[in-house]
Amino acid sequence: MNVLVTGGAGFIGSHFIRHLLHKQQGDMVVNLDALTYAADMRNLADIEENYHYQFIQGNIENRELVYHLMRTYEIDVIVNFAAETHVDRSITQPDVFIGTNVLGTQVLLDAALHFGASRFVQISTDEVYGSLGEAGYFTETSPLAPSSPYSSSKAGADLLVLAYHRTFGLPVNITRCSNNYGPHQHPEKxxxxxxxxxxxxxxxxxxxxxxxxRDWLHVKDHAEAVLRVLQQGKSGEVYNIGGHxxxxxxxxxxxxxxxxxxxxxxxxxxxxxxxHDLRYAIDASKIQQELDWKPTRxxxxxxxxxxxxxxxxxxxxxxxxxxxxxxxxx
Ligand code: NAD
Structure with missing residues (x-):
């Protein structure tokens, strides 16, 4: 399996790449990252020399580059972490969020379709569901009701992913995780x-x-959950991931x-x-029951x-x- 991971120089993507290599789950793992302010190459310093790993600096909106990588590395699977992620910045600068999070995702979906990828995994967020009151949990069928330009750009991307599944039969999954914490996160969070x-x-x-x-989950638990979805997730399904x-x-x-x-x-x-959304809380029983995942830390x-x-x-x-x-x- 040759995997294109996008946004792998950021917080969660770097943990996921390390986890993938550790579990020997990628013949080749190609990390495409634009190296925005949020990236930090030190996040990956320990795997730079890994024979199964290749870093490429570039933008997911660059169709020519993405197609070139799909062809050159014979990519089977795309896992899309690349995103603008800071809610406060999305309030002052929404345009860059639409560019990366929506248009960039569309380029990756086109590439997956064009090259016959066996799976496209979109890393989304619980924020697409909007705000809860004091009780209840988001399930995978909760309506999308995003509040910020960040969460609406992520919701827009989710809808595109599902549309590419329904319209073109692209094998996809979406993961919607709660707040992550752990080493390597940008100090703005x-x-x-x-x-x-x-x-x-x-x-x-x-x-x-x-x-x-907010519901907090260790980033390494998230990385394992994404791997389970990639390996065993049913095509077309959304999986909520949370820490209770x-x-x-x-x-x-x-x-x-x-x-x-x-x-x-x-x-x-x-x-x-x-x-400001009052409360996010995830019902993660689907991934627990279907893919036998639960937080361990x-x-x-x-x-x-x-x-x-x-x-x-x-x-x-x-x-x-x-x-x-x-x-x-x-
Ligand atoms: P991050 O901000 O730490 O990293 C994002 C990475 O994407 C950076 O390395 C950046 O350089 C790269 N990037 C940005 N625009 C790009 C572009 N146009 N082309 C290529 N690369 C680009 O983000 P994170 O916290 O690791 O989040 C990763 C994903 O997980 C995002 O999609 C986010 O929506 C989702 N998510 C995050 C959390 C959380 O708590 N951090 C929770 C749920 C979901």
Whole structure:
């Protein structure tokens, strides 16, 4: 099996590639990544020399390049992680989200169809379902009701993927996962942002009253879930992936402060994000029952490992890199 993984220099894609190679599940794994601000080649430093791995810098919207890679590497399977992923940025700059997340996905779907790929796996998000109230869970049949330009671009891509299955018979799957955490995540995202700010005794900005609830899953559990879907998923099916691990933002930030040995006084309440979804929670019983997947990592241990990783990474940064991170953390 020759696999084209897109967005593999980002957070989840890099963990997935490492997992794929570790499980010896790719004769050739080609990583196509545009290396946007969100990418970090250090995420893959340990596998650069792997004989079964090839990195290509490029944009998924570049049809000529994508077709060239499909042909050259005789790609059987595409797993699409490439995306613009930060909700706050999508509010100020929606156009780039539509370009990568919708149009880029369409180019990859065309390529899969043109070259007769045996599977196309689209990595989506629970955010496509919109917001829940205080009770209930998203299932795979919950209506799509995205709130932000980010989640609507992901929902648009999901609809295209399903349309290519129904119209052209392309073998596809969609995975919709809850919030991921773990090493290698960009410091603009909630958990690394809070860890790196707290390490420097900076205030921790919490939106609104910190009541928004998210379900957290370790990135390595997500990587294994995607592999199960790729290997055993029924064509045309959507699989929700979640950790049954709900935390409101304020409790999570306080837990991080406790693990870091820092004072709760660092918390600073800031004006809420427009259109901020109150709660996401995933019913992952389908993937558990059909593909025998369930999360394996303890949240507290995973957070401690993540904190240690950021402390070590931060200690190794040079002045230029620290300044760059400081700008992101503003
Ligand atoms: P990330 O922002 O860390 O990485 C995205 C990667 O995609 C980067 O390496 C970037 O360079 C690359 N990329 C962006 N635009 C590209 C383009 N046009 N062409 C080629 N490469 C491009 O993202 P992540 O957190 O690893 O998320 C990966 C996927 O998982 C996304 O599709 C996201 O919607 C989905 N997802 C993320 C989470 C989460 O909690 N992070 C949860 C559920 C689903």
């Amino acid at each position: 909630l958990i690394p942002r809070m860890i790196t700010r707290a390490m420097q005794n900076k205030r921790l900005p919490v939106y609104g009253k910190g009541e928004n609830v 691990n709900e935390w409101n933002n304020l409790s999570l930030v306080k837990l991080l402060l406790e693990l870091l040995g820092k004072d709760e006084q660092l918390v600073e309440y800031v004006q809420d994000r427009p259109g 303890s949240f507290q241990e995973g957070l401690i490992e993540t904190i240690e990783w950021y402390m070590e990474r931060y200690a190794k940064l040079d002045v230029g890199e620290r300044t760059q991170i400081a700008q992101v953390l503003q």
